[in-house]
Amino acid sequence: MQLANGEFAINGYRFGCGHNLQVKELQATSIRWRVQDQPNPVGDNILVGRDFGDPQPIKLGIYARGETAVETAQAAAEFANAWAAARDRKPGDESVLEIGIHGRTVRAYGRPRDLDIDDTEIFARKHADGTAVFDRTDGLFYGDPDNGGGGQVTLSITPPQSAGIRSPMRSPIVTLKGGIRQGIVTNTGLRPTSDVTITIHSTVSRPIVGGDGWEIELGTSLAYDRSVTIDARRRTVTRDDGVSLAGKLTRKSRLDQIIVPAGASEFTFRGISPDGSASATIRWGSAHTSLGA
Structure with a gap:
């Protein structure tokens, strides 16, 4: 606002x-x-x-x-x-x-x-x-990403590539590989911020979003018409229909470790998306100690 x-x-x-x-x-x-x-x-x-x-x-x-x-x-x-x-x-x-x-x-x-x-x-x-x-x-005080007080980046996932079939064939037969895309962003705030939300959209299995020093993986699949939002500050993982998917986080996934540091950092998004339609939108509000900055 x-x-x-x-x-x-x-x-x-x-x-x-x-x-x-x-x-x-x-x-x-x-x-x-x-x-x-x-x-x-x-x-x-x-x-x-x-x-x-x-x-x-x-x-x-x-x-x-x-x-x-x-x-x-x-x-x-x-x-x-x-x-x-x-x-x-x-x-x-x-x-x-x-x-x-x-x-x-x-x-x-x-x-x-x-x-x-x-x-x-x-x-x-x-x-x-x-x-x-x-x-x-x-x-802390947090900026509003919609009004220049933070930022947002959307990462798409590369379409799956053929991995080929090698002999001898063994079960299960896998012919698709997950993709990975990276995004470099700049947080203009003076402090690291945990006011971060990650929204994953569309068809993807075992999506993984990572940043500097953290990685979040969901051990589940999303349908083409579904999305899930991970709120780092509130420690919630919620599907668009209101269902909590917090129980689907893998053991190595720690919501309290998700931060966007001050300055430049990098995000990654990977998983299995057969049609390449999956995307991850990461939003953050810059963090400030006082009203001045």
Whole structure:
């Protein structure tokens, strides 16, 4: 979604700059760690251990305003309804908070949580203050691939070639070979990103998609009218009809290893596609530590 500078969206509902529900304060960049540091039991100083990112909530100071008190009340009500929509989500489902900044749109993943609006002035005046808290499941901000904040590449598979028949023939007789195509891309983000989705389309058996340091293989076949989407950040593998194919991943396939590093990298796609129609589309959102970059 393309947002103006200072414009926000929660699950598609827009607010902020240009809307009756405005944002007057924003605390979005906050870095915290869960650490394993321990005092040295036999001497001076501290023994440092592993650090784990501890995502901090995004805090918004908001206010509703309109030409009339009725418009102000309506703006506050619409925002509250959008903010409360997460109540119907299932475990593991996330909301997306989008923020427009200097021609870019960045996304934060998590859930809308606390919302407090001071309704005192809503009866007769045209102003109502409040605060909103968005709990994050991920400490990074991600760009929108549709608006220059990431990228996309589609890899086709080479048609199968005849492998010939050699004597003596042994069962099973195989006369087709899988193809392989490679794609070199550039991630303009400053950090590696795990906000990656891979969508495999059309007729293919045992498709394999790989990148720098990882490889994902599905031990199954897709029909010509089917597709499967692998969401690395959410750790899901879903066919287009909603069926989970996570159980079809081979043992060497690790969703938590799928990343697109900063700078140049290479993707590969291979498998058995008798008619050569199979393709794999890889999309990623660039990763950022703060709203600045």
